[in-house]
Amino acid sequence: xxxxxxxxxxxxxxxxxxxxxxxxxxxxxxxxxxxxxxxxxxxxxxxxxxxxxxxxxxxxxxxxxxxxxxxxxxxxxxxxxxxxxxxxxxxxxxxxxxxxxxxxxxxxxxxxxxxxxxxxxxxxxxxxxxxxxxxxxxxxxxxxxxxxxxxxxxxxxxxxxxxxxxxxxxxxxxxxxxxxxxxxxxxxxxxxxxxxxxxxxxxxxxxxxxxxxxxxxxxxxxxxxxxxxxxxxxxxxxxxxxxxxxxxxxxxxxxxxxxxxxxxxxxxxxxxxxxxxxxxxxxxxxxxxxxxxxxxxxxxxxxxxxxxxxxxxxxxxxxxxxxxxxxxxxxxxxxxxxxxxxxxxxxxxxxxxxxxxxxxxxxxxxxxxxxxxxxxxxxxxxxxxxxxxxxxxxxxxxxxxxxxxxxxxxxxxxxxxxxxxxxxxxxxxxxxxxxxxxxxxxxxxxxxxxxxxxxxxxxxxxxxxxxxxxxxxxxxxxxxxxxxxxx
Numbered sequence: 001x002x003x004x005x006x007x008x009x010x011x012x013x014x015x016x017x018x019x020x021x022x023x024x025x026x027x028x029x030x031x032x033x034x035x036x037x038x039x040x041x042x043x044x045x046x047x048x049x050x051x052x053x054x055x056x057x058x059x060x061x062x063x064x065x066x067x068x069x070x071x072x073x074x075x076x077x078x079x080x081x082x083x084x085x086x087x088x089x090x091x092x093x094x095x096x097x098x099x100x101x102x103x104x105x106x107x108x109x110x111x112x113x114x115x116x117x118x119x120x121x122x123x124x125x126x127x128x129x130x131x132x133x134x135x136x137x138x139x140x141x142x143x144x145x146x147x148x149x150x151x152x153x154x155x156x157x158x159x160x161x162x163x164x165x166x167x168x169x170x171x172x173x174x175x176x177x178x179x180x181x182x183x184x185x186x187x188x189x190x191x192x193x194x195x196x197x198x199x200x201x202x203x204x205x206x207x208x209x210x211x212x213x214x215x216x217x218x219x220x221x222x223x224x225x226x227x228x229x230x231x232x233x234x235x236x237x238x239x240x241x242x243x244x245x246x247x248x249x250x251x252x253x254x255x256x257x258x259x260x261x262x263x264x265x266x267x268x269x270x271x272x273x274x275x276x277x278x279x280x281x282x283x284x285x286x287x288x289x290x291x292x293x294x295x296x297x298x299x300x301x302x303x304x305x306x307x308x309x310x311x312x313x314x315x316x317x318x319x320x321x322x323x324x325x326x327x328x329x330x331x332x333x334x335x336x337x338x339x340x341x342x343x344x345x346x347x348x349x350x351x352x353x354x355x356x357x358x359x360x361x362x363x364x365x366x367x368x369x370x371x372x373x374x375x376x377x378x379x380x381x382x383x384x385x386x387x388x389x390x391x392x393x394x395x396x397x398x399x400x401x402x403x404x405x406x407x408x409x410x411x412x413x414x415x416x417x418x419x420x421x422x423x424x425x426x427x428x429x430x431x432x433x434x435x436x437x438x439x440x441x442x443x444x445x446x447x448x449x450x451x452x453x454x455x456x457x458x459x460x461x462x463x464x465x466x467x468x469x470x471x472x473x474x475x476x477x478x479x480x481x482x483x484x485x486x487x
Contacts, residue, residue, distance in 0.1 A: 032060025081212025
């Protein structure tokens with residue numbers, strides 16, 4: 001009988017004792033990249049590992065959809081930091097996955113450079129590029145001034161409040177007319193980076209993220225080839241929604257929705273922060289207060305995509321098409337996948353409260369709304385032949401897109417979220433101290449949790465196999481260059 005697939009009855013302690021001499025066993029909860037990375041590392045170290053995933057697919061918030069006849073990432077789609085220091089670099093190079101670089105370092109728009117987009121007003125008139133550049137430079141000046149505001153105030157505030165103080169002090173930075181609308185569009189793009197509204201983003205922490213060098217690159221073939229390579233030959237149980245986790249006698253008993261339970265020496269929990277906040281998993285005994293407060297105090301942002309496939313390309317050959325407006329909420333933008341992949345696909349992207357508003361619509365209504373925005377910019381736009389809509393905020397498997405820093409919260413939240421509770425280990429993008437919200441941050445957190453779990457159980461069980469951190473050791477022996485376009 002498999003010691004990790006034992007349905008609990010009255011004699012389970014006797015059952016555990018019979019398997020003390022076998023390699024340590026670990027249940028990994030969540031089949032996103034952090035869970036898969038943890039399971040891969042522990043499996044390579046000869047541990048007994050089962051991964052439980054609530055969906056009918058792996059990947060979690062990494063989801064490459066192929067229904068258009070081409071890869072479209074409806075969740076994560078960028079590699080943030082196209083450099084060898086990125087923890088995913090060896091795997092991406094080894095698999096020969098192509099990247100399309102959308103920005104160099106220090107772009108005011110984070111993942112796009114200033115020259116890579118065209119902006120339009122609501123009447124379909126293109127905004128002069130010189131005005132876009134000038135307002136972008138002013139936006140950078142405003143953000144630099146907010147640092148002074150932060151230094152002057154002990155208490156935290158929202159970045160929006162700080163911008164308001166800056167504009168009161170420096171009226172020359174205020175914008176009017178079309179320039180004001182362009183400034184709102186820059187704020188809209190800032191909100192997209194954090195997946196949160198600017199009135200909720202922490203002034204204290206908004207610029208404290210450690211962004212790797214090398215700019216940002218779209219995964220041209222999508223993220224699934226990487227996910228599938230990591231998951232190869234792992235024992236993954238799909239449609240296994242975990243509802244309860246019990247710690248008992250140095251064991252962990254993990255129960256799924258149909259009542260089946262799995263017993264292991266430890267568990268690595270990689271479910272999204274939104275799922276933990278919703279208390280969808282019952283912990284026995286309850287998690288300690290320091291852990292619960294970390295779970296509740298980290299913000300969860302929301303970003304959604306409406307992908308539209310067309311028969312022909314009728315839009316400008318730029319990476320981003322944006323519409324400016326009087327408020328950041330009314331601004332919007334489309335990512336032009338044709339520029340990166342050659343397929344006639346535009347992706348409308350919405351964040352924060354707007355992302356939740358979109359989820360109240362049917363998919364058809366959401367696609368029609370995106371088309372109405374597109375026709376404001378390009379009145380002669382043709383109708384799409386197909387569409388896809390994400391629902392990360394209301395999907396019970398995620399309940400949000402990725403973590404963000406809220407106003408006035410303690411500085412040690414991510415450390416507390418990551419910290420183990422006895423033989424329960426935690427991973428996922430929200431546990432990454434330096435790279436939260438990123439795919440490589442999620443991946444690294446899974447590796448880190450596996451390392452800590454492996455060290456603990458190896459000492460406890462006298463099990464000394466070596467933990468390999470990548471698919472195969474020879475992957476790091478030959479330096480394969482990145483395959484990058486738009487250098």
